[in-house]
Amino acid sequence: MSRPRAQIVGVGETRYARWGRIGDVTEHALACQAIQRAVADAGLSLDDVDGLASFADDRNEAVFLAAELGLPALRFANMVWMPGGGGGCAAVSNAAMAVETDQAEVVVVYRSLCQGQFFRFGTGGMDASAPADPRPPTLQQASSLLLASMGFAMPYGLLMAAAAYALPTRRHMHLYGTTSEQLGRIAVTFREHASRNPRAVMGGRPMTLADHQASPMIADPHRLFDCCLESDGACAVVVTTQERARDLAKRPVEILASEQGAPKGYAFGPFTNANIADELYATGGCEELAGRLYGKAGLGPRDVDVAQIYDHFTGCVLMQLEDYGFCKRGEGGPFVEGGALSWPDGSLPTNTHGGSLSEAYIHGLNHVVEGVRLLRGESTCPVEGAEVCLVTSAACVPSSAVLLGRR
């Protein structure tokens, strides 16, 4: 492909903390801090930024952030139409489209979360300690298509992500014999990577497979240590044109290809949809997307040196490894059990920052940040000679991914 490709030229983040621990800074102020750091990392000024992109129903609207940051002009403001963490790489993709088509020159992708100031994702927004409404239970008027669809999940208690993503994982175990120990191996590996990363919330908390197996059951087969963290923090990524990237502070990282979307009939994935096609149910739903992504870049899974895989839950990591072709369907368990994801000796060092399971849960935009650092040689788990890094966003929902390359 000959078209000029967008580049990532800056990354930055605030401190990461356990949910509720950042109470003294508002979520949008935290977003501003991450954006400033990413722009400074690029060797740019906020006066150079003319676009903002985000995802996952961001509370911190780009138009207000642009005003707070004093951007001279906002030419591009965009949010991905997909739920939750599935849109992180899509936001990067949208930023790339903007700069490649001259809708803007410098677009910052951002994500900020202060769960203590809003609500904990782990609860699904429900408060089980709240007193019951004394009125008799009744049907509610849906104010959105999402709520009408959730009508077929909510009355059964299916609001908690740990339960929703357990459904395809349980079926994967049934079909292929995947075990809890194999899932645990993923969590333990990412914790080991986090132990080298000073930003990681769980950096000082080593975990063994026995610890994983002893952790309390949340939603079978998900034990506590199969579930991602709930974190406060923000991060940001600066995207610009190939031309503008030439003379900046850091070696640019190229967006070799990006893809977003969902297969036919997928809707919100297993969260609300019991009727995903049988052949898609016990997968991350990303196989078609992966094929398009590799096709665009002219690469295949064997060309990927390192991966940052969205790890909301261990089972979703395992199914994505199959979707993206690192092993055959159903062989994710033995693949991870063999140590493939381990830095430095595995065949596919994965989540070199510790991921959402052990660095922080910033809706996976921190995986893009790590992908960039790794290809610059700045990761705390450096992979020598790495040229291609796959970054994925949440699977088992409409998803997205980017292939990053070192120039």
Place this chain on the structure above:
Amino acid sequence: MSARFFPDSMPLPFADAITLPWWQAASEHRLVVQRCTSCEHTRLPPAPICPECRSADSAWKEVSGRGEVYTYTVVHRPIAAGQQLPYVIAVIALEEAGGVRVISNLVDVEPDQLEIGMPVEVVWEDMSADLAIPRFRPTGRQGAP
């Protein structure tokens, strides 16, 4: 009186004009799927047009309420006040429904007896005079109708 399995504090369902007939049928203890009268494709959740042939013509087909467990999770954290733990969320593949599945709960079952493929049948839980929720239990269990 139908049996009660979950407290009043459970999250309430939302409906719009497209999904309302499904809930109205449920309040009469009828489990229905939406069937395209043009190509016979069955679907849930209800939708304005058939995703296969795009016809807007559809009818509600009542099904037996029997099916089998497609997948499940045993949940150990409460979503609502007063809930008994653990509780089971399952996907049920419905008989006579053209392959349509529903999300629901399994009741009257010990978590360690659960397995994918287990035959189940609907049991209605009247949350109030206007709202009934279909739950499922292993086929052939005695108890409330």
